[in-house]
Amino acid sequence: LRSHCGARSRNAKMAADLGELLVPYMPTIRVPRTGDRVFKSECAFSYDSPESEGGLYVCMNTFLGFGREHVERHYRKTGQSVYMLLKRHVKEVRGAAGGAISRRRNGRVFLDLELNRDFNGDEYECEDEAKLVIFPDHFEIPLPNIEELPALVTIACDAALNAASAYKKQESDSWDEEIQVSKHARSLRQQDNGVRIPPSGWKCQKCEMRENLWLNLTDGAVLCGKWFFDGAGGNGHALDHYKDTNFPLAVKLDNITADGADIYSFDEEEAVLDPHISEHLQHFGIDMLQMQQNGTENDNTESVRPRVSEWEVIQESGMKLKEVYGSGFTGIKNLGNSCYLGTTMQVLFSIPEFQRAYVGNLQRIYDYSPLDPTTDFSTQMAKLGHGLLSGLYSKPPMKSELIEQVMREEYKHQSKGISPKMFKAMVSKGHPEFSSNRQQDAHEFFLHLINLVERNSAGSENPSDVFRYLVEERVQCCQTQKVCYNQKVDYLMQLPAPMEAASNREELIAYEAKRREAEENMRAPPEPVRARIPFTACLQAFTEPENVPDFWSSALQAKSAGVKTSRFASFPEYLVVQIKKFTFGVDWVPKKLDLSIDVPDFLDLSRLRGTGLQAGEEELPDLTPPIVLPEDTRGKDHFQVSPDIDESAAMQLAEMGFPLEACRKAVYYTGNMGPEMAFNWIIAHMEEPDFAEPLALPSFMEPGPSMASLGLAATPLDNQPPEESIAILTSMGFPRRHTVQALKATNNNLERALDWIFTHPEREEEEEEEPSYELFAFISHMGASTMSGRYVCHIKKEGRWVIFNDHKVCLSERPPKDLGYIYFYRRLSSC
Secondary structure, eight states: OHHHHHHHHHHHHHHHHHHHHHGGGGGGOOOOOTTOOBOOSSOSSSSOOTTSTTOEEEETTTOOEEOTTTHHHHHHHHOOOEEEEEEEEEEEOBOTTSOBOSSOOOOSOOOOOOOSSOOOSSOEEEEEEEEEEETTTTEEEEEOOTTTSOHHHHHHHHHHHHSOBHHHHHHHTSHHHHOEEOTTTTTOOOOOSOOOOOSSOOOOSSSSOOSSEEEETTTOOEEEOOOOTTSOSOOSHHHHHHHHHOOOEEEEGGGOBTTBOOEEETTTTEEEEOTTHHHHHHTTTOOHHHHHHHHHHHHHSGGGHHHHHHHHHHHTTTSOOOBOOSTTOOOBOOOSSOHHHHHHHHHHTTSHHHIIIIITTHHHHHHTOOSOGGGOHHHHHHHHHHHHHSOTTOOOOOHHHHHHHHHHTOOOOOOOOBOOHHHHHHHTTTOTTTTSSSOOOHHHHHHHHHHHHHHTOTTSOOGGGGGOEEEEEEEEETTTOOEEEEEEEESOEEEOOOGGGOTTHHHHHHHHHHHHHHHHTTOOOOOOOOEEEOHHHHHHHHHSOEEEEEEEETTTTEEEEEEEEEEESSOOSEEEEEEOOEEEOTTSOEEEOOEEEOOOSEEEOGGGBOOOSOTTOOBOOOOOOOOBOSSOTTOTTOOBBOOOOOHHHHHHHHTTTOOHHHHHHHHHHTTTOOHHHHHHHHHHHTTSTTTTSOOOOOBTTSOOOOTTTTTOOSSTTOSOOOHHHHHHHHTTTOOHHHHHHHHHHTTTOHHHHHHHHHHSOOOTTGGGSOOEEEEEEEEEEESSSTTSSEEEEEEEETTEEEEEETTEEEEOSSOOGGGOSEEEEEEOOOO
């Protein structure tokens, strides 16, 4: 009895001591509320988890998770002292003979976590452990400890332990889950106006936009979406159309598949569902049912054979590939349709400039990260880069483990890899496609990421500059034969795949005849034939003249037929080449061209170098299109140019803080080409004394403003940089040619041009240097559409090709360079 009473007395004293110990920290301990994300499966700065040796520390105030190497930083920055240390012990269960017992035996498992390992079979035992840790002395209190802890602390700990992890919560709160059925879906009345939408060639009915186009489900109008500050989107004509008509629903044209489509309700101001979308699209000639039927046929008949072969060849199936480990050989786990992200990031972090910008500046980025590093772009890029390059998450198995696996004939891939959940949540936030759990186009994700890098590199090294180059566009008026030259920035070269240039054309024609005959006689289709297209034919197709619809000829002062050709005005350090493999059939079914291209290891682009105005060519006059009113308010002898201004575009710019009159002038002087063009005009003219003055219009008899006089050309970058800007930089000792190139590459922004000069040292005799490149990586797609299937990538490291197939990283035996989708070339330096 005395012993029992003594134990109770000691427990009471311990409880009192713990209560006193925690009193100073009670104001900082919070109970998770609805909406709080509890990061208890992954560190904010690394890929440490409760399964890591040091466990994971969860802040009891912010609920952010930190590995052992990073928790001290958070304590020093915030002064937060109380953390919950979570550990999950995972071990293989063995029988008496040393073999594994084929069942799962769980000990104390109370953490609501996703396991970070790939458990093949029920051969593991899990046991969870939780403690409260008080910094800076690292005083530990085992949990659960109901009797000894204050009630508030007990409630907070229980709530944190039982809360869904941040990633499970994000999945349940994802963009896909949130959208509701539109109130207009069932009552939508569609106009019988005979509109039929073709499967390609779309353009906004009110401007030149050919991307981000939306089909209004009431009248079939095809119009562009809203423009955003990052350069994405359009000119907002779809929204303007709704304001004029009150037609509420629109569907995004390039995302229509057999599984559904992206639908937006202007009235409800959010993405919505339409249970009758198939019927509504059928009204305009888009047959989703036919897409589904064709997809089913492709999956269940022999027509799928080339795709099966493609999967085998690209993944190098059937070969005994040797796994590799260590720095630069870490895999990225597939979260489910996330391989487009994994392959793109593997390639980017094989480039020294990206390694230096993020991993090389890791400590500085971490030290200056915001209080919530999970949403900071630079922090998460540095974390991902370090995870891939450190080798910490790509360690070979112990020799004893390999011997045992060989004895049991159960050799399994040992690559652990890293899970990009936090990174994906950050880069896809607010993006309706990348934030979903659907497969996406790796090409579109690459451009999206470059856009994010640009936006988050202000005042620091911008690694995406290695992809940046200038395109020289030559447009010729077919009637007058006069020409104009413009320049625009690009990051990726899109190469056509001309099927008519296939080297096995006769074989393809014979196959097509046999296929049609088999179809007519209801016989099995013949063995498919893959088109073999020379890479030189793709380059030739790239240089072919392209018709320019609605070309306005300044020589004729009217619209005329025009043709455009493109060349390189400058060459990037890293050339990205996308093969245009995807198209739509006449039935709107997404179609991937089955082709093989002999992509070279070395590429010389000398013949694609721009030339500028040539001897004997006559330039088109440097004039803007005049807009004439039938009546002149200033007099009968003159016609005044109408202030035909897209007020919605002007208001978008004014919302950024620019003077309204300046915004109206910007929109007017850029020919109502949208906010993005007008924004560039504002940046180029904001230092002028009359910047905010009202628009002064010339009469029709007066000479109108030329493009050059406005500091503007057909695109934001085709004007010669201002002499005063050139003078400022040349006065610092930089060569004039290098200065002009820097200003053109940065849209005449002095500060950015100076950064560009330092990060792009001038090459001697650059104009004569051969633009030669060597292939170092390529991303391949398997499947019938970019919205389905899978991606893998091959990267050349240390002279050997390596295949990155999700978390598995192996030496490649037969890199399928002819079946790639996106190719990455490194520029060779001249000796």
